[in-house]
Amino acid sequence: MKIINNPKKTEWESILKRPTQELKTIEKIVKPIMKKVKRQGDKALRKFALEYDHVELKELLVSREEIKAATNQISEELKQAIQVAKQNIETFHAAQVQDLLTVEVMPGVTCMRKSVPIQKVGLYVPGGTAPLFSTVLMLGIPANIAGCEEIVLCTPPNREGKIHPAILYTADLIGIDRIVKVGGAQAVAAMAYGTESVPAVYKIFGPGNQYVTAAKQLVSQKGTAIDMPAGPSEVLVYADASAIPAFVAADLLSQAEHGVDSQVVLVASGEKVAEKIMAEVNTQVALLPRKEIAKKALENSIAIVLSDQEKALLLINEYGPEHLILSVENVDEVSQRIINAGSVFMGNYTPESAGDYASGTNHTLPTNGYAKSYSGVSLDSFVKKITYQKITAEGIRSLGPTVEIMAANELLEAHKQAVTVRLNYLKNNS
Template sequence: MKIILNPTPSEWKKALDRPVHKMKDIKKIIKPIMAKVKRQGDKALKKFALEYDHVEIKKLLVTREEIQEAKDHLDAELKAAIHVAKENIEKFHLAQESPTLEVEVMEGVTCMRKSIPIQKVGLYIPGGTAPLFSTVLMLGIPANLAGCEEIVLCTPPNKEGKIHPAILYTADLIGIDKIVKAGGAQAVAAMTYGTESVPKVDKIFGPGNQYVTAAKQLATNLGVAIDMPAGPSEVLVYADDTAIPEFVASDLLSQAEHGADSQVVLVASTEKVAKKVLKSVDEQLEKLPRKEMARKALSHSVAIVMSNETKALELINYYAPEHLIIAVANEEEVVNGIVNAGSVFIGNFTPEAAGDYASGTNHTLPTNGYARNYSGVSLDSFVKKITYQKITAKGLQQLGPTVEIMAKNELLEAHKQAVSIRLAYIKNHH
């Protein structure tokens, strides 16, 4: 990681450039995949499994036997850990429920708003270099709590044509029984168009590589909603001399091991802090099983020294990190100054890994600067809010003239008439 000292705002863009592939090139690869799935359905999914996952899939849907086998073979210690995480995530997401809103805005005029679950949702669970069973909890739990009618889960199979037992166990634990052995853009296509085995859904959730992200963005042109545009994962750690360098280094590395295209950023109050952290990064890196992948991620990552705290905050908000760790003395003030971040981790004893797995917040978060205008997944992501209104005769007598005047001035005579005809009726019948 290179160190940059006090860059000016005009230098921020170059210093913080994310390692993103050309979306245009990726979409060129994705479009024919999507088209083939649309035309050939399950047959195309099996073909792509052979081509990309190097495995022959007989049945796309996971059977009850496979789920039972996963439950029997999964380590008891891991099962217990999954249960603790499930409980915390459920508690936090259940608390996000918003009651039906009802307001009488003027006498006889009542407006209401109510949350209704999105009927059919598709969950994409990455299974490439690491099977992310934690994402099953993060997406499945709020989908369940929201009351979504149909939940389908797609995840790539391994070389034996199997799904990782922890993914199956977790899905079963939260009551998801439609699990499809399909990954990549082809899985997104299946959920977008529907195939013989995969239902067409209303909204697609879940992180993935840049092919999955591009396919999700194409799906939005086809009438399917997505949770957010999410690309490779990233973390920014803001540290001063109260931060423990080994902790900061471990957080940077826990992000870097996600994949070669992950990005990690250190913002340090002094060059001394930055050097201490980077020294610890080098020492800890050598001990990691995924060190080559982490090393690649570190090669396009950066340490920036910002000796002015106000400027440091401006830089952080400019970058809009997916994960933001605050390890500085006056944390409260700094936290209050953050307006762009997916999820914030406060203090020396709050590693990003806690939120990734089990503290209760969601780990499906906006990357690539989208934290400026998107939130992470929450219970709200799985519902839509419908508004209602009811007006009594007396209410219309009060409100009607206002509507008539407005409609008349917009030259929409039929709108005005819809009110006038009722007011005349009320006058004659009351």
């Protein structure tokens, strides 16, 4: 990471450019994969498993025996940790349940809104460089709370054709039993189009690399909804002299180890603050098992010194980070001024890792600047909002003339007539 001191606003966009490939380039690779899955179904999924995962699969679905075996393959310590995370995530997401909204807008005219679960959902769980069993919790729990009838989970197998036992244990813990050994763009295609083993779903959730993201965006153009464009992970840390350099460095590196295409950004209130943090980064990265990945990600990353807090906040909101860590003295005040971020972590003792795993918030968040227009996954992501209206005789007498006038002025006579026939009926039968 190089340090840039008080850059001009005109330079921010180029400085903060994310390390992403051109979408057209990725789509050229993804589209043929998706077409083959649509045409050939399971046959194509097995072919791609051999080509990309280097494994020959006889069965695409995880068996009940494999799920049971997974329980014995992970430690009690990990099981307990997963259960604590499950409890916190359930508590936070259950609190998001909304009752039926009923409003009588005028006498005899009642409007209602009700949350209805999306019947069929697909969950994508990355399993490439790291088995993200935490994503099973983040997606499966709100799907269950929402009441989704059919849940299918896709995740790539290892070279032995197996799914990481922690993913299987977690899925079983929350009641997901249709687990498919398929990853990448082909998994998205399978959930969108359906195959012999994978039912077609109405909405697809989950993070992934740029190929998964491109596939999700492509199917969203053809009628399958997606949660959001969620590509390579990113974090921005805003630190002042009150920040503890070792903490900030650890937060930056926790993001950098995700993948070589991850981006970490440090915004520091002063050059000395940045230098102390960078010294810690250099010390800590050498100790990481995934240090080569982290170092590569750091090459795509930047430290910016902005002594003016107003400018710092402007930069943060223009960047729109997926994760935003605020390690500043006036953290409560600053947090209220954040308008573009996926999830915000406040204070020296709130690492991103807490939200990634177990604090209760969801870690499936918008990346690549999409935090400016998308929310992270929540219970709302798994429901539709249906509105209802009920009008009595009294209500149509009051509201009807308004509708007649508006319809007539839009030259839609049949719309007007639908009201007029009712008013005439009431007039003649009163």
